[in-house]
Amino acid sequence: MSTPILQFGTSRFLQAHADLFVSEAMESGHAIGSITVVQTSGDPTRAGRIGAISAPEGYPVIIRGLEGGTPVERALRVRSVTRSLSTAKDWDEVTRIFVEEARVVLSNTGDMGYALVDGDGVNGVPRSFPMKLLALLHARFRGGGMPLTILPCELISRNGEVLQRLVVDLAGRHTPDEAFISWLTKRVVWGNTLVDRIVSEPIEPAGAIAEPYAIWAIERQTGLILPCEHPCIKVVADLTPYERLKLHILNLGHTVLADRWMREGRPEAECVKDILADTAIRAELQQIYRNEVVPGFRMHELGDEAEAYVETTLERFGNPYLDHRLRDIAGHHPEKIVRRIIGFRDWCPGVPMPRLSAIADR
Known part of the structure; x- marks a missing residue:
């Protein structure tokens, strides 16, 4: 063999x-x-x-x-x-x-x-x-x-x-x-x-x-x-466009939700689809994507691609058939903040990111 x-x-x-x-x-x-x-x-x-x-x-x-x-x-x-x-x-x-x-x-x-x-x-x-x-x-x-x-x-x-x-x-x-x-x-x-x-x-x-x-x-x-x-x-x-879209949209979104899950002491078994059933949390994530993430990608002429990937990502997050637990996503949280959020902010100097910076600088 x-x-x-x-x-x-x-x-x-x-x-x-x-x-x-x-x-x-x-x-x-x-x-x-x-x-x-x-x-x-x-x-x-x-x-x-x-x-x-x-x-x-x-x-x-x-x-x-x-x-x-x-x-x-x-x-x-x-x-x-x-x-x-x-x-x-x-x-x-x-x-x-x-x-x-x-x-x-x-x-x-x-x-x-x-x-x-x-x-x-x-x-x-x-x-x-x-x-x-x-x-x-x-x-x-x-x-x-x-x-x-x-x-x-x-x-x-x-x-x-x-x-x-x-x-x-x-x-x-x-x-x-x-x-x-x-x-x-x-x-x-x-x-x-x-x-x-x-x-x-x-x-x-x-x-x-x-x-x-x-x-x-x-x-x-x-x-x-x-x-x-x-x-x-x-x-x-x-590979750069694929890498940036995935890291700073899907992975970044996971880290934003995991941060909220940890700070609020939410249920241990809560999944991505569950936390996004909270309309206020879903609206906040959408605002981060719309007002902080997509403008950063537009700075690099990837705005249209980012908008399409955000739509795909939100659909994937809402998949009713997957139990993607936030406790699993929250592993190695500080390191993920560095790569996914601080790395994005460094890549897009001058783009206002108040919500993401609040997570990064906490």
Whole structure:
């Protein structure tokens, strides 16, 4: 069994996004192959997911929502994951697959996935994801240095470039070999990507419930290898408009609502659709979009696109079939404020943003 796609992270998001796309593409012969999924956290509470995600019968993904105003519900089986491992227990096998089989590497390691650990190194099993990736890349270089495409799916602006700079810097300090560093920059493709799908609930031990809307935008560059062809995958010349719209409209809206939910001590199980049933809160969010967000996009000649995306976003927020809990959105709230709100304000100097600034400066 050979798996040309190696995925770091077992998140329910990837289960209902990239893994689902590859599964559907495999059915029509439009995928480069199947996936090995690697758990990087070592979290024992997710041990059951490791085996279930690669079960021969696949795992379920349920798509629920509105398409053109019409309710839809589709029950799917994802069978693209044929092997699942853990860096804590299977490091040697992960290394072998990375060196010998992988053509495309995916990652979704959470909001703090690129954080480093003091005293971490490339010997043994590194603790942080960037150091794990450096050790694996160094092993691949020593094993022949075949080209590789890395497609990070973390919600970080220019995520491929950010990850490349981080790993190259670590290489300069931990594996100072000019030939290796040259290979990292010339033979490894670090893709900038944007992912967008609301995956509201897990299905235990593996699987998820998600909305119909989905996009995976990948910035075009020489040598790029895609894991599959799929209608939801868009290869684009410039990722910036997609990135800004998603980060500063959908994600920003989530953070605005989560901030209100935390400040007011609202019900623990409250969902996005529930809080927006409050007409005053919905009106406030609409005012933020209309008076602060869209003018910022107009400054960058993206006003029409922003208005259309706001309309789509509000419809997605109101999806009656998804229980997208605010307590989940509220995780790592300070970091999200920096990226989603303060980052938008910095991008649009001179545009009045009183409501957003009240959240940012609190």
